[in-house]
Amino acid sequence: MKKILTACLIFASALTLAAPSHISHVKGYTLNNSxxxxxxxxxxxxGGKVIAIGGLELNERFPNATQxxxxxKVMLPGLIDAHGHVxxxxxxxxxxDLRESKSALEAVKMVQAYAKSQQGSPWIIGRGWNQVLWPGKAYPTASLLDEYVKNKPVMLSRVDGHASWVNSKALEIAGITKDTLDPPGGxxxxxxLxxxxxxxxxxxxxxxxxHLPKNSEANLSANLNAAGEQLLSEGITSVHDAGIxxxxxxxFIKRVAEHTLPVRIYPMIAATSPVLLQLLKAGHVQDQYDWLSIRSVKAYGDGALGSRGAALLKPYSDDPDNSGLLVTREADLKPLFDLVLGNGFQLNFHAIGDRANRLILDQFDDSFSRIGGQSLRNRVEHAQIINVDDIPRFKTLNIIPAMQPTHATSDMNMAEDRLGADRLKGAYAWQTFLKQGSPVAFGSDFPVELSNPFFGLHAAVTRQDRNNSPDNGWIPSEAVTVKQAFRGFTLDAAYAAHQxxxxxxxxxxxxADFILVDQDIFTISPQDIWKTQVLETWIAGEKRFTKAP
Structure with missing residues (x-):
């Protein structure tokens, strides 16, 4: 104990000898812990941390500070995305990237052009298509892909990541034929025929x-660096990585040891990992400078609404023979919950449909009564479609809804078709959760949605897309205030990670994680929030991004 205290005193003395930094002439906003x-x-x-905020009086208090x-410019805390995939x-x-494709034909032409530029790649991989936005709204086919890319396997993930469009070559490599049985949860x-x-x-x-090529360290490095560059340019300084x-x-541990993580990361271990038990027994991972914190597990309840994989209590309104899919079997929930909670890890469960949400709440209730774990700030990721009778249970059980505002504005074009009007009463219910006192951690679910947090802030406040549609917002009673949305991307997101x-x-x-932006989100028209540009991004008092002139 004495050696630790002495080391702390030496460190504290070093901080007082070094000149602090003083940034002035800003229009700053923050939330306090209340x-x-x-x-x-x-x-x-x-030392990378805030030691004072205020006005001109700080000049007198810190006369030797670096100015x-x-x-x-407008200063905000660095924004936190509480659910993304780095x-x-x-x-x-x-x-x-097929996000902008207007039809299946346009998508395959984009794939063909990309394939020509990637002659050395054994596979053609892509993402972002959404048949709901295409004429006819029908799923695309392997035969269409075959016309443009025949001799190389192609796998294209739907925008939500819960469906993949492949060509015949990929089906052949995977051995998928008419005799192949559907796997459980798929x-x-x-x-x-x-x-x-x-x-x-x-x-x-x-x-x-x-059958996909195995990820090399070079690929991991390229992916992380590309993601980090994008996130910093959008004002995101911390991400909850939903399933690694x-x-x-x-x-991640290697990069944090090298002090080269581009943003702070709060990864959730995938419950499907073959070495889950080993990683749980290894305990929490915590970097002393708070760049990396691993103390949670991401589990998977059901699929997504757009691909009709979300598990519903009653069949889909536009598919009466289908009630969705459970990705994790109901019989496997109890041992999984007991394992994760019993090892002191936060459990964050993907649940979109009302059946999946009810099953997860029931299992949390059961596990808490037997083994505890209610104080771990467990979460339901997405919490999109919930029976209204189940919403109060989030508060009773101390379950945090981790929600993504742009999911609502992306799904509004098909949600009522899938669910009917009655089930929308418990859908994307941000304001209802806040009114009952549940902290709501906001994110984007990138790359399912675009990662820009100002798109999320805008959607949360307006319930509109970026074309100001619909006029008064979709289900406007569930819209939140700018302050509430700001809290969802800052303080409540931090709370959901014990941070x-x-x-x-x-x-x-x-x-001292902060950003400088070009407009005041608290005073401009809410319809313009999404247009906000990040000018600078700082983490721990060091500038990490500057927008090019």
Whole structure:
């Protein structure tokens, strides 16, 4: 104990000898730990942490500080995305992006052009297609892909990641034929003759994954660097990475040891990892500078609404023979919950449909009564479609809904078709959760959605897309205020990672993670929030991004 104390005193003395940094002439906003919005014009930081915020009086308190002129820019805390996929974002930036395709034909032409530029790649990988936005709204086919890329396997993930469109070469490599059975929690789309059409849903995608080229460290490096560059340019300083494998686990630890992580990362170990028990027994991983914190597990309840894989209590309104899929079997929930909670790890469960959400809440209730774990700040990831009777249970069980505002504005074009009007009463219910006192951690689910957090802030406040549609917002009663949305991307996101004392604001003692932006989100028209441009991004008092002039 004496040696530790002495080391702390030496470290403290070193900090007082070094000149702190004083940034002035800013229009600063932060939340304190009580959730009150505070304005300031000056901030002083030292050793990477905030030591004071206020006004001109800080000049007298810190006369020897290094001066930085904020040039009257708006300062906000670095934004936290509470649900993204870091390596998936990096992969998407380096693969063919089909998000803007207006039809299946346009998509395959984009794939063909990409394939010509990637002659040395054994596979053609892409992401982002959404048949709901195409004429006819029908799933695309392998035969269409075959016309443009025939001799090389192609795998194209749907925008939500819960379905893949493949060509015949990929089906052949995976051994998927008319005689292949649907795996539990998955579906192989077939024509009337039972022949696979080229669409694999949820766990059926695993039949293909094992044949993909293995991720090398070079690929991991390229993906992480590409993702980091993108996130910093958008003002994101911390990400909750929703489901990592062992290779990513090891690679993040390697990069944090080298002090080269581009942003702070709060990874969730994938519950499907073959070495889950080993990683749980290894205990929590915590970097002393808070760049990396591994203390949670991501598990998977059901699929997505767009691909009709979300598990519903009653059949889909537009598919009366289908109630969705459970990706994790109901019988496997109890042992999984007991294993994760019993080892002191936060459990974050993907649940989109109302059946999946009810099953997860029931299992949390059961496991808490037997083994505890209620204080771990467990989460439901997405919490999109919930029976109204189940919403209060989130508060009772201390379950945090981790939600993504742009999912609502992306799904509004098909959600009522899938669910009918009655089930929308518990859908994307951000304001209802906040009114009952549940903290709501906001994110984007990138690369399913675009990673820009200002798109999420805009969607949360307006319930509109970026074309200001619909006029008054979709289900406007569930819209949130700018302050509430800001809290979801800062303080509540930090709370959902056990980090509210060190991140999520610019109050004394927290890391000096901040951004300078070109407009005041608290005073402009809410419809313009999405247009906000990040000018600078700082982490721990060091500038990590500057927007090119």
């Amino acid at each position: 959730g009150e919005l505070i304005r300031f014009t000056n901030m002083v930081f030292d 930085i002129d904020g040039q009257n 390596m998936g974002l990096g992969e998407g930036l380096l693969q063919v 579906k192989i789309e077939r024509n009337k 039972g022949v696979p059409t080229g669409i694999l849903i949820d766990n059926a995608i695993d039949l293909l994954y094992k 494998n062992k290779a990513e686990y090891d690679y 509210e004392k060190i991140l999520g604001g610019l109050t004394v003692g927290k890391w």
